[in-house]
Amino acid sequence: MKPRKTAYLAHRWLGLIVCVQLLAWSLGGFIFSVLSIESVRGELDMAASLFKPLSGEALLALPEPVRGSVERLAGDEAVGAVNLKNRGLGAYWEVQSVEGGLMARLDPETGAAKGIITPEEAVLIADRDFGPEAEVASVTLIEMDPPMEYRGGPLPAYRVDFEHPKNPHIYMNAMNGEVRARRNTRWRVFDFFWMLHTMDYSGRDDFNHPLLIASSVVAIVTAGSGLTLWGWRAATRVGRRRGSRRGRSSRG
Numbered sequence: 001m002k003p004r005k006t007a008y009l010a011h012r013w014l015g016l017i018v019c020v021q022l023l024a025w026s027l028g029g030f031i032f033s034v035l036s037i038e039s040v041r042g043e044l045d046m047a048a049s050l051f052k053p054l055s056g057e058a059l060l061a062l063p064e065p066v067r068g069s070v071e072r073l074a075g076d077e078a079v080g081a082v083n084l085k086n087r088g089l090g091a092y093w094e095v096q097s098v099e100g101g102l103m104a105r106l107d108p109e110t111g112a113a114k115g116i117i118t119p120e121e122a123v124l125i126a127d128r129d130f131g132p133e134a135e136v137a138s139v140t141l142i143e144m145d146p147p148m149e150y151r152g153g154p155l156p157a158y159r160v161d162f163e164h165p166k167n168p169h170i171y172m173n174a175m176n177g178e179v180r181a182r183r184n185t186r187w188r189v190f191d192f193f194w195m196l197h198t199m200d201y202s203g204r205d206d207f208n209h210p211l212l213i214a215s216s217v218v219a220i221v222t223a224g225s226g227l228t229l230w231g232w233r234a235a236t237r238v239g240r241r242r243g244s245r246r247g248r249s250s251r252g
Contacts, residue, residue: 016230023223030216032207049098051080058082065111066093073103084108087177088125089117094176102154105176116141116156116174125177126160126170134164141174149183149191151203 038044054074059067062082070082073095080098084091092114093106105114117125119139127136140159142150149169150157156174161167171181191204199215200206 012230016227019223019226019230023220023227026216026219026223030213030220033212033216034208036208049080050100051096051098053078053098054080054082062093063108063111065109066106067111069104069106069111069113070095077103079103085176087179088128089121089177092176102173102175117158117172117177119158121177122158122160122172122174125172125179126158126162129170129179129182130162130168132164134162134168137161137163148204149188150181151205153180 036044054070059070062070066082070079070093073079078098079095080100081094081096083094083096085094086092091108093108093111095103095106097103106112107114119141122139123136138161140161141156142159143156146153146155146157147159150159150171153171154173154175157180158172158174160170160172162170166184166186169181169183170179171183172179195201195204198204198207199212200209
């Protein structure tokens with residue numbers, strides 16, 4: 001067999017394999033773009049409240065100073081949970097609403113409500129969270145308009161930047177010091193290509209928009225038509241070969 005014909009056949013069969021995978025990717029992309037991630041996760045069927053209102057018996061189990069603060073908070077909004085936490089700043093009580101939102105952070109002894117953590121405390125938490133040895137470059141309190149890499153995170157938040165080749169940023173909830181996001185150069189590169197993949201050039205996380213759905217349909221039609229033409233051409237060649245053989249045998 002001639003090298004050119006061999007290369008052509010190899011190209012055709014590789015094209016078939018790639019086209020089948022492209023069709024699978026395109027079908028998957030279409031399904032992802034049509035089905036909302038909330039419905040897939042079952043979040044649309046969730047109850048409105050994560051917790052039941054805290055019972056009187058549960059309140060009695062709390063230390064007396066803390067109990068008084070929780071009861072005062074419950075007068076404004078239903079309390080769903082009270083948990084003793086230590087996020088690197090010592091123990092304190094976290095009070096959550098029935099929807100799961102943070103209502104207050106209470107002193108473990110006096111029950112007094114604590115404000116947002118200080119920049120110094122934010123540095124302690126970030127330094128504890130980030131493993132490699134690195135100096136802190138800056139600490140920023142974000143109260144509105146968060147950067148794209150912290151989209152959807154709760155505010156107010158602290159961003160702690162480190163002097164490190166990976167250019168890490170540690171984001172934490174300023175109300176309780178909970179680390180909510182860790183970002184670095186690789187994450188930003190990944191996020192850029194994620195944006196190209198989802199074709200959501202503003203929010204970057206929306207799979208369910210007309211541009212992506214239309215592009216998926218075009219890709220499915222392209223891959224499907226390519227497979228159809230490949231099969232049509234292959235069937236035509238097989239038919240011609242059979243006809244040619246029959247002609248030779250009839251002449252013989």
